[in-house]
């Protein structure tokens with residue numbers, strides 16, 4: 001019997017390799033990692049309750065490991081192969097995001113580990129977008145772009161062989177896994193030589209900056225890597241002191257006692273030297289981002305979140321130059337007073353998902369309880385509930401991140417046109433519905449607690 005490397009382990013190696021590569025490509029990322037790590041240490045030292053909660057739920061070790069990245073692909077074939085590549089490291093497509101809503105001509109999914117054990121081992125995920133050339137109005141340009149994309153091969157030949165091998169063998173040996181990580185990394189590398197002439201680059205750029213970013217290069221360079229921080233407001237504040245210029249506002253919900261969903265901020269894209277058929281030029285695409293993750297919301301909670309965010313933006317639209325940041329943040333805070341900020345309140349209104357686990361008292365009484373249901377077991381301290389962490393993304397936030405590094409001068413508008421079916425056909429699989437998934441985690445954890453405690457049920 002051959003011993004295969006565990007997909008979680010391959011993902012950890014890949015995530016570390018990607019982080020090391022990005023650090024050399026984008027030095028400000030290294031600086032940001034250092035700020036985040038210092039702030040996280042400070043928060044944990046000052047907040048014993050948070051440290052203990054993270055320890056209890058076995059999440060402490062993943063915090064410093066935690067990051068996501070993002071790429072933008074050009075063709076359905078590239079997307080379908082990317083799905084197979086990520087599957088080798090235990091990452092599945094979760095969720096469908098339509099970015100045309102925000103005038104960005106892509107639709108996306110997040111490849112990520114599913115299931116608690118895999119997330120604990122390493123939660124690395126990649127927000128993956130597919131360009132929608134069909135939305136480009138200039139037909140000649142569209143055809144030219146399609147031709148350029150059809151001719152490129154973003155995967156190394158050995159990477160493709162190893163994906164085939166992983167599928168046919170049912171895994172990769174340790175040595176093959178190491179080779180796979182090195183080969184897969186090549187796809188995400190920055191290439192300073194463009195695939196197109198300076199003239200074509202300009203035409204693509206005029207259609208939409210994002211089109212130029214996808215079509216002009218040999219591969220889908222990783223465009224950011226995002227560490228998770230325990231205090232995003234503090235990191236936002238510290239960035240300028242370290243020579244990093246953050247975007248004006250933190251996307252997502254306001255600061256809360258019980259964080260929900262996702263808060264994100266980024267720093268502006270770098271201008272990088274590019275050679276277009278030997279002619280010197282530049283391109284801005286790659287940037288840095290940080291995020292803070294809170295509780296996953298139910299469809300009811302999410303609807304309330306969306307409504308309150310819309311209401312806030314009707315009052316104050318955050319300006320990219322930061323001129324009304326304080327007014328926006330104040331309006332956000334004010335509007336969100338309508339969203340309960342206690343665990344009881346969130347649970348009472350069925351706004352968020354919770355994970356159930358045994359307390360010390362519960363473990364001491366395993367298999368000995370009769371006649372109590374889950375709520376009674378909770379009330380009597382045999383079990384505890386903790387918010388389930390939101391592992392996904394937010395379209396409005398993603399749009400804000402896209403926009404902040406596309407510049408504020410992009411004129412072309414697109415009508416919203418979600419097309420999940422088309423996306424799934426191109427992907428070659430259905431995306432997992434994130435709400436169903438969180439619901440399953442909650443239900444399974446509650447059932448497991450009841451079973452572990454109940455007399456004669458174990």
Ligand code: OOG
Nearest residue numbers: 070127393397398401402
């Ligand atoms: C992806 C932007 C979305 C996030 O964290 O919401 C994203 C991109 O710019 O390609 O990464």
Ligand code: NI
Nearest residue numbers: 069070226289
């Ligand atoms: Ni991101």
